Amino acid sequence: MDAKALAPGIQPGRLDKAGIEAGFSDLHPALDDHEALVAADRCYFCHDAPCATACPTDIDIPLFIRQIATGTPDAAARTILSQNILGGMCARVCPTETLCEEVCVRETAEGKPVEIGRLQRYATDTVMAQYVHPFERDALTGKRVAVVGAGPAGLSCAHRLAMMGHDVVIFDERPKPGGLNEYGIAAYKSTEDFAAREVDWLMGIGGIELKSGMALGRDLTLERLTAEYDAVFLGMGLGGVNALGVPGDDRDGVVDAVDFISELRQAPDLTTLPVGRNVVVIGGGMTAVDAAVQCRLLGARDVTIVYRRSQSRMAASRYEQELAQAKGVRIICNASPVAVHGNGTVREIEFAYTGDDLTPTGETFRLPADQVFRAIGQTLAGVGLPDLDGRKIAVDGTGRTSVKGVWAGGDCASGGDDLTVTAVAEGRDAAIDIHTRLMEQANG
Incomplete structure (x- = not known):
């Protein structure tokens, strides 16, 4: 906040360090091993689980909870991360109370759902603490994809593309990657620099290069990107x-x-x-x-x-x-x-x-x-963009835009609901479609 904005009533240091630390402590502290087993034991493991249907990233929730219940949190994490590579952050910030937990059978019957979000955090934190990336890259394809924006949509897209053997370059305007997760989430929801640690862990898949301080319309043009790369994904969020x-x-x-x-x-x-x-x-x-x-x-x-x-x-x-x-x-x-x-x-x-x-x-x-x-509310900032649908980039169900070879997802694209978990799903699904299109082109 610049000095000009400091009116007489605006001042630092209203609370001491102890008061600040107490207020900004973790909103939902992590479960320990025993608490996780007790929480998992409440799940009915429904065959037609409404919780899984309500998850924008289609995580098999009963499966990962059963894996926690049987003492295999590593397997649970893989179940989660195969659908949502940012499952750690989503476990912290996703509005589970209006998604998976709202439709939980326990919520309907007792008014107290299974703690799906905290169980998801338990599993993903377990794997991240091992500093071993759970996925490996497929055979290299020789294709290069540009991703604009290192937020949830861009990171999800980049990881899935890298996992499928493509080389990815992420361009981001800010000095640090993470987008909304790094700059826009309340500090008491994401403590201990988790957003940055999750990005470092995600990049462990390999094949992803990050270029910071690069903004579309200022340092990059869509015309240049489409000429230099085999495909482009736009996930730069809303800048205005x-x-x-x-x-x-x-x-x-x-x-x-x-x-x-x-x-x-x-x-x-x-x-x-x-x-x-x-x-x-x-x-x-x-x-x-x-x-x-x-x-x-x-x-x-x-x-x-x-x-x-x-x-x-x-x-x-x-x-x-x-x-x-x-x-x-x-x-x-x-x-x-x-x-x-x-x-x-x-x-x-x-x-x-x-x-x-x-x-x-x-x-x-x-x-x-x-x-x-x-x-x-925020608005889309940029010039030379694909066709818009209202105030956002128009996309079809797979994220394709009006420009050939260009996909978009996350907050900058139409059709979403401005949630981190939805942005992750859109980035992942666009990556799968990009891969399909690139392989079709390669095979003639």
């Missing part, structure tokens, strides 16, 4: 951020939530990270919740999320909403910003109450704020 579009949006203290989270994730000492006394976060998704909760954990006195629709329509899961409220975050719904007030620096933000159709009711209110975070 939507503006509030109200008077005063440019005042000091009004910043993008994604930039705040990124700075927090990269800060070596969170006691030095400035945070406001009165913080307002505008939006209803996971970025809004992550920003709001972390402000509270940094010592902000009053933190409020304001969302323009009803609470039931927030993109953040009910579990995440309740987590925010448990941490002391207030949630106000059916309200849209109309103006940011202050003399150069934000002091208040004004909202208008709205109906379900977003029509203003005529009633307004103001919240004191020395820090305002925009978390109202």
Whole structure:
């Protein structure tokens, strides 16, 4: 956060190191061996498992839990990672409460599902701790594929392509790989530098080269990539951020939530990270919740999320909403910003109450704020892209774009739901289709 944005109410060191460490400890601590066996024993191992159907990466959940129950977590990890190579991170950040665990038979019968996410973490952590990559590369094909973006979609695509014998070069704009996992996940969900460690482990398959500081449209063009490589996968996510579009949006203290989270994730000492006394976060998704909760954990006195629709329509899961409220975050719904007030620096933000159709009711209110975070969605940034579907790259079911030899997946592509696990699935499936197309071409 640059010095210009430091209004009088924004300051570092609101909590001491002990307070910060307590707040940012692991949200869901790892299971030990005994706890994992007890948790696995609750699974019914359903033949037509609804949990597996609900998993975007199609992991055979009953199988991997049975493998844990029989004392073979290595085999369980292979079951998971064969479908989702970023299974370790997904075990930490995937909204299991609205996917696999929501449809668990135990949840339906007892209101307490099998802890699928924590069991998945137990298995994948076991294998990663051995520093041995569980997969080997097939015979080399001599084909080279460019992947733009080292986030979940790009990493998943690159790993699967490398495993199938292709050589891959990943281009990423940021200095460190990982994308959302490295820069955009709440710090209490991914502790101990896990995102970076997972990327290093993934790259152990071999055949993948990473080139950082390379952005499409600035350092690269799609025309150049398609000329130099046998195929291209676009997985660069969304680089732009939507503006509030109200008077005063440019005042000091009004910043993008994604930039705040990124700075927090990269800060070596969170006691030095400035945070406001009165913080307002505008939006209803996971970025809004992550920003709001972390402000509270940094010592902000009053933190409020304001969302323009009803609470039931927030993109953040009910579990995440309740987590925010448990941490002391207030949630106000059916309200849209109309103006940011202050003399150069934000002091208040004004909202208008709205109906379900977003029509203003005529009633307004103001919240004191020395820090305002925009978390109202991101936009696709770049020039010379394939055809768009609305604000994202148009793709078919296998990730093919309007440009021959170019695939796309993850947040930058249409059809997804902006989840890490979905991005992994899209990257994997695009890699399989790329491989099929390249082998068809090679065989004439």
